[in-house]
Amino acid sequence: TKYVYLFQEGDANMRELLGGKGANLAEMSKLGMPVPNGFTITTEACNKYYEDGETINEEIQAQIMEYLGKLEAETGKKFGDAQNPLLVSVRSGARASMPGMMDTILNLGINDVVAKTIADKSQNPRFAYDSYRRFIQMFADVVKGLSKKRFEEIIDEVKVQRGIKDDLELTAEDMMTLVERFKEFYQAELHESFPTDPKTQMMEAIEAVFKSWNNERAIYYRRMNDIPSSWGTAVNVQMMVFGNMGEDCGTGVAFTRSPATGENKLFGEFLMNAQGEDVVAGVRTPQSIDQLKEVSPTAYEQFVDICSKLEHHYKNMQDMEFTIEGGKLFMLQTRNGKRTAQAALKIACDMVDEGLINEEEALLMVEPQQLDALLHPMFDPEALKKATAITSALPASPGAGSGQIVFTADEAKEEADSGKKVILVRLETSPEDIEGMAVSEGILTVRGGMTSHAAVVARGMGACCVSGAGDIEMHEEEGYFVVGGKRYNRGDWISIDGSTGNVYGEKIETVPAEISGNFERFMSWADKARTLKIRTNADTPRDARQAVEFGAEGIGLVRTEHMFFEGDKIKAIREMIVAKTDEQMQAALNKLEPMQQKDFEGIYEAMEGRPVTIRYLDPPLHEFVPTDPEDIKELAKEMNISYDELAQVISGLHEVNPMMGHRGSRLDVSNPGIAHMQTAAVIKAAINVNKAHPDWNIEPEIMLPLIGDLKELQYVKKMVTETADQIIAEAGVELTYHVGTMIEVPRAALLADxxxxxxxxxxxxxxxxxxxxxxxxxxxAGKFLPEYYDAKIYENDPFARLDQKGVGKLIEMAVTLGRQTRPDIKLGICGEHGGDPSSIEFANKLGLSYVSCSPYRVPIARLAAAQAAI
Ligand code: PEP
Ligand code: MG
Structure with a gap:
């Protein structure tokens, strides 16, 4: 097997094998762009590494050495050489870009001898030893897991000793001191000396990349983003070019369009005399890309030209890394840039208008899940007017967030778990903060630019973020920060606006979002492209209206029991439950019926003639009565019965396994009165609303839950039709209604014909x-599923993402069997999966008529259905 490819041997189509970074480096080389030479070790090599019990086997090692030889021949330099040394970077590159994995080791191949050669040859010892100390730092951090912080502390100590403030003031001698101090620290911590053999350095670095594929953060990220662990990561080894060799050198990152707003303008940051991580780490504040025009005009012109070529080539907004060495530009990476939902929609619409892509291509450019960010509340404009910002910084990821201050990712998780809304305030964020960021309402950082870790990750998650708030004086350990002379403590409320960069020292109310502008236009393309209909699960007129706003074409599931908890209904339901005689039972049902009818009228009104599927009472009845003795006592008093009597009824409802117990249509088999009552309510509501709005022509869809047998279905259906037909006849109207069933029990799927x-x-x-x-x-299941993820038995939650293999097989069977009997049978999904893109793709493949999901997922489902159809 070929495990290693030179850049010129690959192209953008080889992403699976070469990873995203490797494939795009190959593609840029092919396009004749200035890319430093290098090679890529494939994702297959990573998988082999794991197959072989976490060792890089001899075949792969030999290929790596062979390609290192080729790289030496191409560059005319030699790895570890005292005359003309080759230094390389080692970087990970999975198929999908993945924060949380080992990213980069620069300057690999350096040791005492090589450093001296570089110092002599470049006539720039400061540069040589700066590169060396950086290498030790990165190697120790990513390969050996030594904390970066300790190294920064050593740098700070040296600065204090020398009485200087800025890293740039460190001299060549200082850098040499740092190299020695770092090596000593390394030795003391790890009880081994720092590896001086460049080949050892390289193999260890490559192994570290492979290993990082399975670190906790990477696994977490994969689960959040549905990335299979079987993909593996590639490793890129590339000749170093130096941004830290002097004032005509530099490094930067840029986007062809704004990742925050989508504005069609080159967007980015750079630092002169610096190396890669300086820009994103937020240690020094970078300059805006426009300023590169003055600092390095030729490189700037060339870069602008490359940006435009890349965008036209990939037909997508690009996120690029570059380095300038001695005034000469080199491209180190390009990829489709992560962007906010707003930016994604603007870019998609603009690119269609520019003629770069068509509408279908535009639809495929936006991740359905991302739309979620646009559906959530924004600050109430009135409340916002009254608030004054305490500071303002970079609008790194839009949206509005209000919450209580926390200072660490762990605190964020803890507080969020206990139901609090939190804003994570950090000096800067790092990959280990990812889980804390995910549960926060927003992220505020003191350091870092638009491309800092916090900004990139927040945009990816759709969380709002304000970054680079340098006015804030942090006292993280003491649990407060100071800004504008005022102190804000852990637990205090603040609000941040990721669209303006404003930070407010108070809680600000929010208002719901609406679909307009680019969003509306984009969604109209989605509606044109899809064939699957999108309905919603809604139990109240308010939710129903919200869903219609978001584009729902009907209701696929009204859970009637959700209506039973409010007002007088819960009382009547309880009377029904404790009824001892048929008369008492009927009396309770008689109270319920008009209330249910009103509920249904409200929903029919809200849906204005769109189809509505009403599902009959489903949960076990114990859910409607209390279990706590105090509450039982109170209720008994209220119901005018004895405590013992009520307690006995309630204990009689106890089931060992209620979810497999007396629920669903089983309730109707034991208590036909319930089905009769609900039918009367549905039919009367439809007749009434049709009277007021004859053009709506409502045809009630009555759905029976948890059916597992034909006779059971016939038995309950008969209750429905008897009542319905009688009411329709008495009313003297024409009304068509439909009776269907849920398929929720495996037996129902097996006997669907x-x-x-x-x-x-x-x-x-x-x-x-x-x-x-x-x-x-x-x-x-949430209690033990995490262990199943860890053990790689299941990769994700089958309740969130449909298990196509098992559950999907049952669905497929039911679809086929159902159509055999009734070719025009209407089919839909109304479980949570109705809002999950991969499950929607499956529903589309089976040719179902609709999926039904919660209101806030409707736009996501519309886009996912469109993508599935394209
Ligand atoms: C289901 O089981 O998928 C369903 C939609 O019903 P419920 O969630 O109310 O049990
Ligand atoms: Mg159910």
Whole structure:
């Protein structure tokens, strides 16, 4: 097997094998752009490394050495040579870019001899030893896991001893001191000396990249983003070019368009006399890319030209890294840039207008999940007017966030777990903060630019972020910060506006989002492209209206029990539960019926004639009564019965396994009155609303839950049709209604051909179907699933992303069987999976008519359905 490729041997299509970075470096070389020579070790080599029990086997090692030889021949330099040494960078590069993995080691191949040669040859000893000390630092950090902080402390000590403030004031001698101090520290910590053999350095670095594929942060990121662990990462080894060799050298990162707003303008930052990580680490504040025009005009012109070529070539906004050495430009990376949801939509629309892409290509450019960020509240403009900003910094990732101050990612997790809203305030963030960032309402950093870690990751997550708030004086350890002379403590409320960069020292109310402008235009393309209909799960007129705002074409699931908890309904339900005689039971149901009817009228009104599927009472009845003795006592008093009587009824409802117990249509089999009551309410509501709005022509869709047998379905359906037909006849109107079933029990899927004799439609309740297929509870699985992820048994939560292999097989079978009996049977999904893009793709593949999801997921589902259809 070929495990190593020179850049010129690859291209952009080889992403699976070469990783994103490697494939794009190859592509840029092919396009004739100035890319330093190098080679890529494939993702297959990474997988082999794990297969072989975490060792790089001899075949791969030999190929690496062979390609190192080729690189030496190409560059005319030699690795570890005392005359003309070759230094390289070693960088990871998975198929999808993945923060949280080992990123970069620069200046690899340096040791005492090489450093001296570089110092002599470049006539720049400061540069040589600066490179050396950086290498030790990076190697120790990413290969050996020594804390970066300790090295920074050593630098600070030397600066104090020398009475200087800025890193740039460190002299060549200071750098040499740092090299020695770093090596001593390394030895003391690890009980081994720093490796001086460049080949050892290289193999260890490559292994560290492979290992980082399975570190905790990378695994977490993969799970959040549905990246399979089987992909593996590639490793890129590339000849170093130096941005830190003097004032005509520098390094930077840039986007072809603004990643925050999408504005069509080159966007980026650079630092002269600096190396890669200086720009993103936020240690020195970088200059804006426009200023490069003055500092290094030729390189700037060339860079602008390359940017435009790359954008046209990839037909997408590019995120690039470059280095300037001695005035000469080199490209180190290009990739499709991460961007905020706003930016994604603007770029997609602009590129269509520019004729660069068509509407379908535009649709494929936006991650459905990203739209979520646009659906969430913004600051209430009125409340915002009254607030004064305490400081303002870079608008790194848009959105509004209000929360209580926390200073560490761990604190953020803790507080968020206990239900608090938090804003994570950090000097700067690093990859280990990712989980804390994910649970925060927003992220505020003191250091760093638009391309800092915090900014990039926040944009990826759709979290709002303000970065580089240099006015803030941090006292992280003491738990406060000071800005504008005022102190803000841990737990105090602040608000940040990631669209303006403003920070407010108070809580600010927010208002809901709306779909307009680019968003509206983009969604209209999605609606043109998709064939799958999108419905919503809604139980109140308010949710129903919100969903319609977001583009829902109907309701796929009204969970009627959700209506039972409010007002007088819960009382009536409880009366029904404790009823001892048929008369008492009927009396309670008689109270419930008009209330249910009103509920349904409200929903029909809100949906203005769009189809609505009403699902009959589903949960076990114990959910409607208290369990706490005090509460039982109170309720007994309220209901005018004895404590003992009520307690007995309640204990009678106890089930060992209620989710597999007396629920769903089983309730109707035991208490036909419930089905009769709900039918009367539905039919009367439809008749009434149709009277007021004849053009809506509502046809009620009645859905029976948890059916597992044809006779069961017939039995309950008969209750429905008897009541419905009688009411319709008495009213003297024409009303068509439909009765269908949920497919939630595996047996229903297996016998779908039989059920289709009676059911006019199937709606897959994939929550219960998943639960009953896996045989683990949707409410409790969260407790042990993490261990299944760790053990790589399951890669993700089957309740969030449909298990196509198992549950999907049942669905597919039910679809086929159902259509055999009833070719025009209407099919949909109404479990949580109805809002999950990969599950929507599956639904589209099976040719279902619709998916139904919660209101806030409707736009995501519309886009996912469009992408599935393209
Ligand atoms: C389901 O089981 O998928 C479903 C939609 O019903 P519920 O979530 O109410 O059990
Ligand atoms: Mg269910």
């Amino acid at each position: 039989e059920l289709a004799q009676e059911a006019e439609f199937f709606s897959f309740g994939t929550n219960d179907l998943t639960q009953l297929t896996f045989g683990f509870s949707r409410d409790d």
